[in-house]
Amino acid sequence: MKLAFTLNGRPCATEAPAHWTVLDLLRDGLSLMGTKYGCGEGVCGTCTVLADGRPIRACLVLAAHARGRALVTVEGLETEGRLDPLQTAFAERGAAQCGFCTPGMLLAAKALLIENPAPTADEVRDALSGNLCRCTGYTKIVEAVLAAAPGSG
Ligand code: FES
Ligand code: FES
Incomplete structure (x- = not known):
């Protein structure tokens, strides 16, 4: 499926299998390894990213959820070379x-x-x-x- 969304402040257009989670999309699809795979079951929180400013467990949410949203990962916390x-x-x-x-x-x-x-x-x-x-x-x-x-x- 095609997906278009905002990732760390920039437009992102990509494709992903329908069964992928947001975590699969970030790590396997976009090679953003900052978001960690811990339990894969929604328990540990290490995969937390923001979607429209709210925290989601990227291992539980299907990649289709990203469509049209603004995602922020740890890679996007820094602005213009300055740490958050x-x-x-x-x-x-x-x-x-x-x-x-x-x-x-x-x-x-x-x-x-x-x-x-x-x-x-x-x-x-x-x-x-x-x-x-x-x-x-x-x-x-x-x-x-x-x-x-x-x-x-
Ligand atoms: S990897 Fe543990 S909550 Fe997602
Ligand atoms: S699990 Fe090692 S710093 Fe939190």
Whole structure:
């Protein structure tokens, strides 16, 4: 099937098998490897990307869902060579260790900050509750999101 959508701010026209998920489309179709394949069952959140500003689990959503939408992956967080404040905060505060969960965490956090520029720690924990991390114990991730919130301080 033919698909046209916006990917990280640029128009994208491509073709994909009808059974592909958004994750297949990104990784196998478009060679964007930043979005990770974890469980493949909607449990771990590591495949999280944004579709029209909302987080989706790319392993669960069919590629056809992308049609006409604006997708953002971790590759699209940087603008004009500058890291997103979330990326900087994750790096500075040790919120990424092995890094496997990090793309999904960043996109889930980005969706939260779009909706709520000044979240509380509980709101951050709630927004990231579907994203699993085996390394950090989550505290540094929550601290990083709070530090990056445009409405903080
Ligand atoms: S790979 Fe999609 S939720 Fe785990
Ligand atoms: S940093 Fe390793 S799984 Fe989160």
